[in-house]
Amino acid sequence: MAFTRAPVSLTSGQVTKKTMNNYTALTPPSPTCSSMVSLMFTLALSVISVAAFIGNVLVVLTFIKTRSLRTSTNCYIVNMAVSDLLGPFFFWPLYVSEGMLNPNIVFDESWASSVCKPGQYFRAVSQAVSILSLVLIAVDRFVAIVYPFKVILLNMKLRVILLALSWLIPILFGLPYALFSRVIKVEDQLFCRVMMSDEDTTVFHATGICLFYFLPLITIIILYSVIIRVLKKKPSPGESQSSHENAKRRQQNQKVLKILISIVIAFFICWTPLGIYLFLRKFYPGLFPQDKCLLIPAFTFYLFPSLSTVDG
Secondary structure, eight states: OOOOOOOOOOBTBOEEEEETTEEEEEOOOOTTSOHHHHHHHHHHHHHHHHHHHHHHHHHHHHHHHOGGGOOHHHHHHHHHHHHHHHHHHHHHHHHHHTTOSOTTOOOOHHHHHHHHHHHHHHHHHHHHHHHHHHHHHHHHHHHHHHSGGGGGGSOHHHHHHHHHHHHHHHHHHTHHHHHHEEEEEETTEEEEEEOOOHHHHHHHHHHHHIIIIIHHHHHHHHHHHHHHHHHHSOOOGGGGGGHHHHHHHHHHHHHHHHHHHHHHHHHHHHHHHHHHHHHHHHHOGGGOOOOTTOHHHIIIIIIHHHHTTTOO
């Protein structure tokens, strides 16, 4: 939830805009930046968006049509797929309004303002719901494998409540994106930013990183570590009569676990570069040279996060 497009370093031709107590440095793309750069990014993002849309729609339709797949784990996977479907709908208007489609095209400020708030808000909500879905998947597998006799406690009513909370918490926490996102015009370039005081922005982003990045990541690592340890344990003597069934069940659980772990790893790899970039931009801005084509924000804010919508 702390993920929002960061400003670009300033050198020559720099413009600084003061809003409240927060200084936001912005540099529009240089006219000398080749349009081929934007074309390549747009092509890559188009392929990713189409793949994400088709893949997530197929996940949802398969779950609905196949009764045998309506397990608790798959419920959370579908929840993640639905949240990933939000990405393309609100991602592209934001991408276009900020001039990433073509830096030489100037867009109407009123149109950019109309897509700024929903673009920032639902993008953040989508990311947070996906993260919470990964946590719910890990918890579900943990109970099913480590405490199989307590699976009955995770009844349908509780699952519905957990699914609802996985949306309600991000919707409420992400309200500052909807309330304080603004379009800033620097020369001929438009930027969509969350405009709060420097102190409020720091607190909001730090809280978001803790709640929707570090805490879920630590929780998932702990749960899957315990699961792997349990699956590697040899069956007890009392299980010898059904050793074949137990071995088959363990192999199946291990296969499913490998798939789930790969999804988790891919998701956090996609979002980690942006978190690192925002941290370095805030505390070590001198590390970044002038970026005429906005390459670093394009990779960290658009390309890598978009890949996360495909991993489901």
